Amino acid sequence: MSEQPTTGPIALIVLAAGQGSRMQSDLPKVLHPLGGMPLVAHALAAGRTLEPETVIVVAGHGAEAVRRSVGKLDPEAKIALQTEQLGTGHAVQQTIPQLEGFSGKVMVLYGDTPFIGAETLAALIKAPADVAVLGFEAADPGRYGRLIVEGDELQRIVEYKDATEAERAIALCNSGVMALDADLLRSLIARLGNDNASGEYYLTDLVALARAEGQRARVVICDEAETLGINTRAELAAAEAAFQTRARAQALADGVTLADPATVWFALDTAIGRDAVVGQNVVFGPGVTVESGAEILPFCHLEGCHISAGATVGPFARLRPGAELGGDVHVGNFVEIKNSVLDEGVKVGHLTYLGDAHVGERTNIGAGTITCNYDGVMKHRTEIGVDAFIGSDTMLVAPVRVGDRAMTGSGSTITDNVPDDALAIGRARQVTKPGLASRLMAALRQKKREH
Incomplete structure (x- = not known):
């Protein structure tokens, strides 16, 4: 558990307006998935x-899609619209009306920078400065902005x-992440200019403006890996690999057994209790909770479920959103469960689909059972009581x-x-025709020879 800041109210701004043209995609960059969820979800x-009092996401390219996604991820978040992408400073300017009346610290994050940790953000928000900037020592500084520091003070970005050649030789680079006082932000943001090589309004210019007014500016340094930004499909793939490596390491550290860690894929919000066992080639989609001591056998796909x-579970089982498995439930191979509750001790051995159902304690579901829950327009529910026995190949028409x-x-x-305690049989009576099978096969073979 990370230490919580004690700086008073916090407002969070997430910049998510860019097109991301290098992704070669119609999908806004911040909506590309990482760890089973959009990039912006990580920010x-x-x-x-930080337990912010208010959250504002700046949308621009694909704004409606970003609005819908953010609404699902964080219904309390507000949306600010940047209709023209004129730089990071211009993006933050669009949030000022929604910050009216707010007094406290403002944290600016980026929707395409997924790996900045909670401890780093806490250190940044608590830094003893009017403006705090997150920096990193780059192995290859490349085209990053440079942080110009004298002593403990950040002079400018x-x-x-x-930058001059001397400034480009500096290895201390700017991540773009910044925390500053809300009143200071409001007073300086309107004074940003675009007299620079890009013709854009840089948020980074706030540092020099603040210093000119005698305000303090400091740098908080983090590991370069935390600042990884996503601009291309290749970088997204590398980020996915990094995310999965971290998630696997964290699961092992938390006491989860992974039979073959390299083949298990996690989502951002996967929660697994200690002493749970996960087999090979298991995929966790968003919204999965696995309690302590449960076992997920190989080749399962889980999403939006509770175990x-x-x-x-498994092998080769699929749990879809709304699947709730009680204690000691057994779900076997080639079973699919969606929007259904299985109470304690239920057994669903194999080759079954349960959708929109509630199954009572200790009930056994035979192979090939299907809840016929959809009539082409509406979904309907199936209720199965306790200690029931559903014979193989039963169609339950909801x-x-x-x-x-x-x-x-x-x-x-x-x-x-x-009814309770009753046996139901709903099938046609068997009719047996002696000798007909041999005569029929002989006729079919003769017909095949003739053709």
Whole structure:
């Protein structure tokens, strides 16, 4: 658990307006997935560790798609619109009306920079300065902006295009992340100019403006890996690899057994309890919680589900959003579960689909069972009681209820409710025709020879 800042109210600004043309995509850059969730989700999650009073996301390219995605990720977040991409300073200017009346610190993050940690943000927000900038020592400074420091004080930030050769030789680089007092931001942001090589309004120019007014500016240094920004598909792939490596290491450190860590894929919000066991080639999509002691066997795909202690899943099982597995539930191979609750001790061995269902304690679901939950327009629910036995190849045509301790015969199509303790059989009576199989096969073979 990271230490929480004690600086008073915090406002979080996430810049997410860029097109990301180097991604070669119609999708806004910040909506490309990393760890099963959009890039902007990582910035929002990191910023939320500061417990901000308000969150503002600046959208521009693909603004409506960004608005929809942010609305799902963080319904309380506000959207500021940057209709023209005229630089980072111009982007932050668009948030000023939504910061009216706010008094405290403002943290500026970037929607395409997913790896900045909670501890780093806490150190930045608590830095003893009016303006605090996150910097890093770059192995290859390249085209990053440079931080010009004298003693403990940050004097100014110079963009690469505007830097002298001596300034380009400096290895201390600017991440773009900044924290400053809200009143100071409001007083300086309108004074930004665009007299530079790019003709843009740089947020970084706030440092020099603040220093000219006698304000303090400091640098907080983090590891270069935290500042990785995503601009291309190749960088996104590298970021995914880095994310998965970190997630696997964290799971192992938390007491999770990974049979083959390199083949397990995590999402940003995957939560797994200690002493859980995860087999090879398991994929965790968003929204998965696995309690302590549960076991996920190889080749499973899980998303939006909850698995209780003692449950076993797989191999080759798929749990979709809304799947809730109680304690000691067994879900076997080639079983798919969606929007269904399985109470304690339920067994679903193999080759079954359960959708929009509730299955009571200790009930056994036979192979090939299907809840027929969709009529082409509406979804309908299936209710199965406790200690019931559903025979193999049963079609449960919802809405329908199978009572406590009830049974269905194998191969049945159940269209009516089954009372407690009853046996329901819904299939045609078998008719046997002696000798017909041999005669039919002989006729078919003769027909094939003739053709």
